[in-house]
Amino acid sequence: MSTANEKRLNKFISDSGFCSRREADRLIEQNRVTINGNKPELGTKVLQGDTVKVDGKPINAVAENKSDRIYIAYNKPIGIICVTDTNIEDNIIDAIGYKQRIFPIGRLDKPSEGLIFLTNDGDIVNKILRAENAHDKEYIVTVDKPITESFINHMSRGVPILGTVTKPCKVTKQSQFVFKMILTQGLNRQIRRMCEYLGYNVRTLKRSRIMNVELGNLKPGAWRYLTADEMKQINKSVEHSKKTASNGKSSRPKAQNHTKSEYRQIVQNRRKSK
Template sequence: MEEKQLTRINKYLSEVGYCSRRAADKLIEQGRVTVNGEVPEMGTKVGPDDEIRVNGRLITEPEDAPVYLAFNKPVGIVCTTDTRVEKDNIIDFINYPKRIFPIGRLDKPSEGLIFLTNDGDIVNKILRARNNHEKEYIVQVNKPVTKEFIRRMRSGIPILGTVTRKCFAEQTGRNEFRIILTQGLNRQIRRMCEYLDYRVTKLKRVRIMNIPLDVEVGKWRHLTPKEVHEIQNMVSDSTKTHQ
């Protein structure tokens, strides 16, 4: 087996969702973990062919283990799970071996961060976590940004039969601004700009909640157990279903 396929045992136990790395270290110190029937040393690396047990119980990655991905969506990819309708859909593009679906949307002309998962409960909680579900964007428009434009964007714009929530916005370039939303109205930023007679030329989502965009365009990564735990804490006031 090649070295690159091996993972430290504490990291392995964390990644399969058994416990944190720190807790795994304690279990190893206490001799409660075995690898192929032997008590391992701290820092021992394991691979897919190794038999790992804790207190005699075989540890495997369950088939239905929750998947949480952070994906940098390119322009032109559609956030739909209907692979029959859209050939440039997000599911075929990522081609993940388990069934996953996006949390929320990012329209076809936009790029940047989007989550995908197979955990329906966290989807519901995130979409209902109004104040904790911050989404940050860098937006370029077709003409110079003014102080009045920023003031109006911050204070709320009438679109889709409502007024957008007050939000953070700041100018970051001659024709560029940064905005943080806690809403998910359809094509919200584009509609807000259009109301003020601006046209979006580039829209990039650079953060969702506690997760920054840190992968290249068209690439994805798994959220770490720590990141997932932080998200769970942030949406802990949201129930799984409507009462």
């Protein structure tokens, strides 16, 4: 029987500003979390008065005070890693040097640069990252070969990577070697893998926009607080987010071991179904 004072362990850790719920789940699975000296399972509830520790260090509960929430836009330089573990060299926490505990919303690969959000608000992290919410992320990409119309068309329609076919997206040619891409997905190294499938290598990759927030003139390594108007629009866009996380299962057609001719058939079938 649940009480008003109960809270799921991953939410308790996230609400404290230590990390996101996803990262909290990983910490729990790695047996790095204890409640009153015992190692809990995923889904364990924290009761008022319980002592929660990560790596032996206490995690303090925080009041539900939205005025204490921090929302930062950071221009991540190439070489910085989007992890909160400060024992890892070039981690994003040491790089930004913020005085309070914050964590990134999502990731940017080490060789990539550009806009990323950091916060201590675990709830908004989950709402923004849920795939079903389909929030735009814009990238400027430079490749190693001249961009063709065929390349743009294939990238736009979807490419088979990681056992699925990527969702259709907007891709526009900017110059001979540069294109702009707007994604609503966040698969691991998605743009690089898509380009590699089509015989291209990424030379530079910069994220220039997340949802309604532009990178603008923010210099690499610099950060700023999100404005009240930006947060108002973000909160409006996630206000109908489901309270339960996606199960992570894709409804996209599987594409493991597809030949290029099979891939073309997948794309043709998709276009016919529209």
